[in-house]
Amino acid sequence: MTDASVTDNEYDAEFGDYFALLKPRVMTLVVFTAFVGLLLAPVQLHPFVGFCAILFIAxxxxxxxxxxxxxxxxxxxxxxxxxxxxxxxxxxxxxEALSIGLALSGFSVVMLGLATNWAAAALLAFTIFFYVVIYSMWLKRSTPQNIVIGGAAGAFPPVIGWMAATGSVALEPLLMFALIFLWTPPHFWALALFMRSDYDDAGVPMLTVTHGRRSTRRHILVYSVILAIFAVALGATAAGGPVYIVAAAGLNIWLLKGAWEIARRDEAMAEQDSYAVEKAFFKFSLLYLFLHFGALLVDAILRGVGLF
Structure with a gap:
């Protein structure tokens, strides 16, 4: 990619434009899930070290x-x-985007290694590589499995947070990884159902483009069922607690209800109400992860003050 790929309508960038390069909305999820992973780790970490770890992961x-x-x-x-x-x-x-990305990549990995441990830094480096090279450069433009496999990149932050505190992995961060990994496909496929023309125009082989919307609807249901199983399973580990168990039960009943409604609809029904069900499912999915990880955080706080 070169500067020739941008439009001719260039003008001086402001700070907000450079900050937008970092995808701040995505970064919010990265920071939050990494923080929960770090907080749930069974070790005492100095608050300043923990702050540095989350900063460099961000x-x-x-x-x-x-x-x-x-x-x-x-x-x-x-x-x-x-x-x-x-x-x-x-x-x-x-x-400019390339230079900023490379500079911040090297800075974040080195500083995380110095602040915590090199195992966490190595996983951060792999996460960046996976997202940029494996997902963006390869999978996204070559296979309808782009979101399925590429979702791993967004699932690593809680594992990195846990590793920053402990230097190792355990069942709990792996289930947190699975929660995000399995959430990603139905989340993006729901979006693709009512934004299909975007992927058609860009030549991105999203499942809606390569296999059709009927198949995409079935895939959303199947992945939602598997996601619900792993989400509830996380509640049975040391990371879970009463708040998480109640939240996971309610959220995943709602998830499965929405996925079933999407699966039983055809395009005529969806077009008639302007994809209202699909849009509602997508909006719910935006909250789904935050509410799960928020419940984990609440349980961790309650355990910390000795309430259970």
Whole structure:
């Protein structure tokens, strides 16, 4: 990718444009899940060390976002929901995005290693590599399994947080990984159902494009069932507690209800109400992870003050 991939309508960038390169909304989820993973780890970590760990994980997540925007500037330019991003809109050049992404990648990995341990730093480095090279450069443009496999990149933060505290992995962070990993496909496939023209125009082989919407609806249901099983299973570990168990039960009943409604609809029904069910499922999925990890956080706080 080069600066030729951006539009000619370039102008001086502001701070907000460079910050947007880091995908702050995605970074919010990265920070929150990494923080919960770190907090649930069965060790006492100095608060300043913990703050540094979360900061450098966040920077690494932002670096991934900048590198993704550099590489995907051409397809971002033809998709409605991404056309106003800093690079395709011309507010930031591709070379600037690449330089920022590389610099922040190296900084975040080295600083996380110095602040905590090199196992966590190595996993952060692998996460950045996986998102940029494996997902963005390879899977996204070559296979309808792009979201399925590529979802691993967004699932690593709680594991990195846990490793930053302990230097090792355990069942709890692996189940947190599975929760995010299995959530990603139905979340994005629901979006693809009512934004299919974007992926058609950009030539991205999303499942809706390669296998059709009927198949996509079935896939959403199957993945939602598997997701619900793993979400509830997390409540049976030391990380879970009464708040999480109640939250997971309610959230996953709602998830399965929404997935079933999507699976039983056809395109005529969806077009008649402007994809209201699919849009509602997508909006719910935006809250799904935050509420699960929020419940884990509440249980951890309650345990910390000795309430159970």
């Amino acid at each position: 920077v690494g997540g932002g670096a991934s976002g900048a590198l993704n925007m550099w590489w995907d500037a051409d397809i971002d330019a033809v998709m409605r929901r991404t056309a106003r991003r800093p690079v395709p809109s011309g507010r930031v050049t591709g070379n």
